[in-house]
Amino acid sequence: MTYLTDVAALTRKDLRVELRARDTLPAMLLFVLSTLVVFHFALPEGTGDDAAYGLLWVAIVFTALLGLARAWVPEHEHGVLDGLVLAPSDRSAIWLGKTLATLAFLVAAQVVALPAFVVFFAPLDLTALAGVLLADIGICAVGSLMAAMAASSRSREVLLPLLVLPLAIPLIVGGVGAAISPEGERYLLLLALYDGIFAVLSWASFEYVVTE
Amino acid sequence: MNWSQAELVAAAYGVVFVFVLVYVAIIAAKLVRLQRETTELLALARGREAAVRRGAASAAEAPGEA
Amino acid sequence: MSTSLIRTLPGLAALAAGLMGLAIVLALIVAPEDADQGISQRIFYIHVPIALTAYFCFGLGAWKALLLLWRGDERYDLESYVAIHQGTIFGALTLITGSIWARASWDVWWTWSSNQLVLFLVLFLFYCAYFMLRFSLEEGARRARSSAVYALFGVVLIPISFLAIRLAEDFIHPTVFTREGPQMTGTMFATFCVSWAALTLLAYVLYRVELAGKRLDADLRELREVLL
Numbered sequence: 001m002t003y004l005t006d007v008a009a010l011t012r013k014d015l016r017v018e019l020r021a022r023d024t025l026p027a028m029l030l031f032v033l034s035t036l037v038v039f040h041f042a043l044p045e046g047t048g049d050d051a052a053y054g055l056l057w058v059a060i061v062f063t064a065l066l067g068l069a070r071a072w073v074p075e076h077e078h079g080v081l082d083g084l085v086l087a088p089s090d091r092s093a094i095w096l097g098k099t100l101a102t103l104a105f106l107v108a109a110q111v112v113a114l115p116a117f118v119v120f121f122a123p124l125d126l127t128a129l130a131g132v133l134l135a136d137i138g139i140c141a142v143g144s145l146m147a148a149m150a151a152s153s154r155s156r157e158v159l160l161p162l163l164v165l166p167l168a169i170p171l172i173v174g175g176v177g178a179a180i181s182p183e184g185e186r187y188l189l190l191l192a193l194y195d196g197i198f199a200v201l202s203w204a205s206f207e208y209v210v211t212e
Numbered sequence: 213m214n215w216s217q218a219e220l221v222a223a224a225y226g227v228v229f230v231f232v233l234v235y236v237a238i239i240a241a242k243l244v245r246l247q248r249e250t251t252e253l254l255a256l257a258r259g260r261e262a263a264v265r266r267g268a269a270s271a272a273e274a275p276g277e278a
Numbered sequence: 279m280s281t282s283l284i285r286t287l288p289g290l291a292a293l294a295a296g297l298m299g300l301a302i303v304l305a306l307i308v309a310p311e312d313a314d315q316g317i318s319q320r321i322f323y324i325h326v327p328i329a330l331t332a333y334f335c336f337g338l339g340a341w342k343a344l345l346l347l348w349r350g351d352e353r354y355d356l357e358s359y360v361a362i363h364q365g366t367i368f369g370a371l372t373l374i375t376g377s378i379w380a381r382a383s384w385d386v387w388w389t390w391s392s393n394q395l396v397l398f399l400v401l402f403l404f405y406c407a408y409f410m411l412r413f414s415l416e417e418g419a420r421r422a423r424s425s426a427v428y429a430l431f432g433v434v435l436i437p438i439s440f441l442a443i444r445l446a447e448d449f450i451h452p453t454v455f456t457r458e459g460p461q462m463t464g465t466m467f468a469t470f471c472v473s474w475a476a477l478t479l480l481a482y483v484l485y486r487v488e489l490a491g492k493r494l495d496a497d498l499r500e501l502r503e504v505l506l
């Protein structure tokens with residue numbers, strides 16, 4: 001029971017910090033909208049809807065990276081992470097709290113971005129939306145762990161995308177497939193499998209990454 | 213450039229062969245570097261030993277004079 | 279020759295050299311030429327074993343990483359790193375020989391419809407990022423453990439990526455290029471096995487050599503600190 005309260009406390013902390021500072025979420029929102037507009041100019045006339053779905057996923061991944069990078073900056077800069085690690089709670093609770101908070105930001109940004117995409121480009125059905133949600137979970141889970149790894153390095157802004165992008169490839173396949181394939185359920189299964197395996201793996205290995 | 217099939221097969225095997233040779237070259241360079249370091253450290257160790265012996269010798273003299 | 283001589287590094291290296299020589303003779307001369315693909319099929323004898331060896335090295339790296347996290351012995355960090363280093367090199371060789379084979383079979387230097395090649399490209403990127411991670415963290419227990427976790431993620435990524443790439447075939451490219459599955463004769467299969475054994479042993483020998491070199495480096499550094 002205390003584990004879940006710890007997680008809730010940590011998530012609430014991040015959400016409250018963001019509500020006060022209001023820098024991460026607007027940045028993510030503006031970034032994803034600007035990217036969508038750029039894509040309009042990047043796609044030549046006559047390319048089908050399918051290309052647009054691919055670019056949507058590029059936009060989502062990079063917006064997520066933005067959110068992930070911002071999520072760990074205060075931890076590292078103010079030494080909060082060391083304090084959290086010393087706290088008597090299970091360290092994996094830090095990861096879970098962080099992941100849930102980042103997920104909240106990503107979903108919040110998508111609440112605006114996805115309707116914009118539908119208006120600018122192409123429709124999204126229920127399978128596509130389920131794909132977006134499942135992939136969000138995957139990328140936040142894995143990304144939180146990678147961001148923690150990169151947090152103590154000198155080149156963390158560059159390192160985080162390098163670490164996350166290869167891992168994000170199955171998610172992109174799943175998301176795009178869910179959107180455009182007639183057999184979208186198979187891709188949802190792939191995403192669910194990815195989430196299951198990598199979330200558990202990230203949760204279990206977070207402890208090893210942050211302790212000295 | 214038009215490659216014949218036989219040339220490509222030779223290229224594939226050749227790449228692996230060259231890789232092994234490059235590896236040998238890298239190890240040879242490392243060996244040279246390790247050799248240099250060991251000689252340096254050996255000189256340091258000998259210097260230390262001589263200093264210790266000189267120190268012991270002068271310590272043996274001083275009580276002898278006093 | 280006693281068995282302990284074989285187990286020493288020079289013994290293993292000599293065995294690897296012998297097997298490689300045998301493999302090359304078998305692959306280029308003895309094995310019968312494939313009726314459909316002609317001489318370019320012979321690349322199979324070196325490309326596929328190299329790919330399998332790369333997997334072996336990544337697996338070895340992940341195993342050592344698991345041992346590091348489980349037993350906490352710092353020694354495993356270097357062993358994991360060297361294994362992954364070997365795996366990445368063999369991965370690059372897989373991509374190069376695969377590209378040459380694609381050129382020989384279909385006249386293109388790259389194709390997205392070869393699942394194995396695409397998988398290796400993804401893995402290659404992943405493990406290159408491993409080195410980026412290592413070089414940007416300071417030496418210590420934290421770096422060792424982060425590298426170990428990342429190495430474990432790598433092997434889990436292999437089957438999942440493969441599944442994803444298989445599914446991606448449906449909407450990325452129609453499969454234009456196919457290669458006949460190996461309906462190998464006995465000689466062909468034997469050649470493949472010899473080549474596979476030779477390359478795996480070669481990778482292991484190189485792994486041991488590199489490990490010994492790095493340990494020597496560390497010992498000399500320690501000696502220097504004692505003497506200065």
